[in-house]
Amino acid sequence: MGDAEAGAVRPEGSRDRDVAGRARNARPRDGLGRPLPYGAQGVARQPEGVLRTPQETVAEAQALLDAGKPFHAHEVFEDAWKSGPESERTLWRGLAQLAVGLTHAARGNTTGGARLLRRGAGAIEGWASGKGEAGSYGMDLAGLAGWARALAERVERGAEPVDAGAEAPRLGS
Structure with a gap:
């Protein structure tokens, strides 16, 4: 948990940076990933850059979706998309788009939510058409x-x- 998430207040004029010096927004977030004021109690964030097996990715994302945290599930899928094999990036990016589409819909952004849900649906269908059931890691891609x-x-x-x-x-069939 970062300082801002623990209730610390960011010094005036400073910028949030990660340990590598990249700009990062350390504001706490709610369950749908919306930024909260510094010092507010937020929901624990998903750590970035975690290497998981595809099965671990699906299980962790499902648990987050079930808990009403699609923004956090999107971050899990994003890790798989960015760190996985090039041949699977369309699948994981499509699943991330589904999760963030649900996030936007829950936030009341109807246009963005619908657009991302459709984009993600097209991506996972396109990926599945060439892979069959063997490459779906137990997910019901057509159902999704x-x-x-x-x-x-x-x-x-x-x-x-x-x-x-x-x-x-439900990610699985």
């Missing part, structure tokens, strides 16, 4: 794509607010 498109339609109609936990997809 259907879930994403159906949610995108509901979000655009604005029928009701999206509850990220209640709308969380």
Whole structure:
């Protein structure tokens, strides 16, 4: 947990930096990844750059989705997309787009949420068409794509607010 997440206040005029000196926003975040004021109690962030097996990635992301934390699940998928084999990047990026699409929908961003849900659905369908069941790590990619498109339609109609936990997809079949 960073200083800001522990309740410290950022010094006026300073910039948040990681240990390598890269700019990073250390503000605490809520369960949907929205920044909170410095000093506020936030939700623990997912560590970046964690190497996981595909099965660990799916299990951790599912637990976060079930807990109503799609933004955090997106970060887990992003680690797989950035550190995994080039041949799997479309899959993990598509799954990250589904998670962040759910995040935007839950935040009330209907346009961005629907767009990302559809983009992610297209990516995982495109990836799966050439890989078959063997490359899906036990995920029901066709079912996920259907879930994403159906949610995108509901979000655009604005029928009701999206509850990220209640709308969380099942990654496995």
